[in-house]
Amino acid sequence: MSRIKLVFNIVVVACILVLGIFVIVKKQNESCSGIRIAIDYSGNKKIVDEQEVLSLLENNKIKVVGIKMKELQLDEIQQLLSNHPYVKECKLSRSGSQLSINLQLRKLLIQLFPQNGNSCFIDWDGNKLPFSSKVNEKLIIANGHIPEFNSGTDQINKQPQLIQDLHTIAKTIVEDTVCQSLYAQLYVNENNEIELIHKEGKTNVLLGNCSNIDEKFFKIKEFNLSVLPTIGEHQYKMIDVRFQNRIIAKK
Known part of the structure; x- marks a missing residue:
């Protein structure tokens, strides 16, 4: 009985691992459906707004929407936005099938x-x-x-x-x-x-x-x-x- 339970547990763990790998691979092969931009600024009017971020990506020929998640140029995007003089910190993350860009602007x-x-x-x-x-x-x-x-x-x-x-x-x-x-x-x-x-x-x-x-x-x-x-x-x-x-x- 204990042997059956052991085999059952092994099968369950294996299934979970396979399912997890499948989900990860599926997400990596998904195309990016959009960009979420959050800008943290304590002033009255944002010095850098969402449209400027999108324009920076476009002007530097960095495509995001429609590109597979695993093929996104995250390092290039990170460097581009971090080099903006008014950006203090830039964080990128994947949120479902979207790319999340979080910027903290300088005070x-x-x-x-x-x-x-x-x-x-x-x-x-x-x-x-x-x-x-x-x-x-x-x-x-x-x-x-x-x-x-x-x-x-x-x-x-x-x-x-x-x-x-x-x-x-x-x-x-x-x-x-x-x-x-x-x-x-x-x-x-x-x-x-x-x-x-x-x-x-x-x-x-x-x-x-x-x-x-x-x-x-x-x-x-x-x-x-x-x-x-x-x-x-x-x-x-x-x-x-x-x-x-x-x-x-x-x-």
Whole structure:
């Protein structure tokens, strides 16, 4: 009786294996019936949309629909989409008889206007991105005496210290609700020092650079929340927070 049970179990397992192999082979030989595209973006309007993805595939002569699933050029599709400057991550998977494309787009932080160059964007992770008219976000604006990017790399950590400081300061502003409500522009003056320009034309801030940045932003918030309501919003044109334990107000 136990021998019969053993033989039965072996037959059942064998059938399951054969069925599984049959299903896999059948799926591999199925033709792709369509493309599902999911785009993850935290902004107002997608910088890369579904139509652009389809156009990229078509322009690079990569056919998907009607091609056997096992013959899809997944590596080429992965590389093509991952190389798009606004794509942070690309994941491909098979969903039934369809190809699923999941894209995560970069989070933009700054629109940069170099002194002698073209406008560009910098994302949250510190990557320089080419200008795109599709961008419709309220970003931190950085302008003034800003140097050109070093050629050969788009990474912030390999750029002049001033550009790295702009990135750090912009992140600090966006992460703080008080500062975000007050400032949306960074200006680099002729001394290569960074100023925060008030949104409503009130008191600007001479920040200098990123040294002691936590203390500087503490003083900025204290001045705006505690001092200005007492003395009046238009008493001073600028405050200087470059020096430790001091705020210098300038009319």
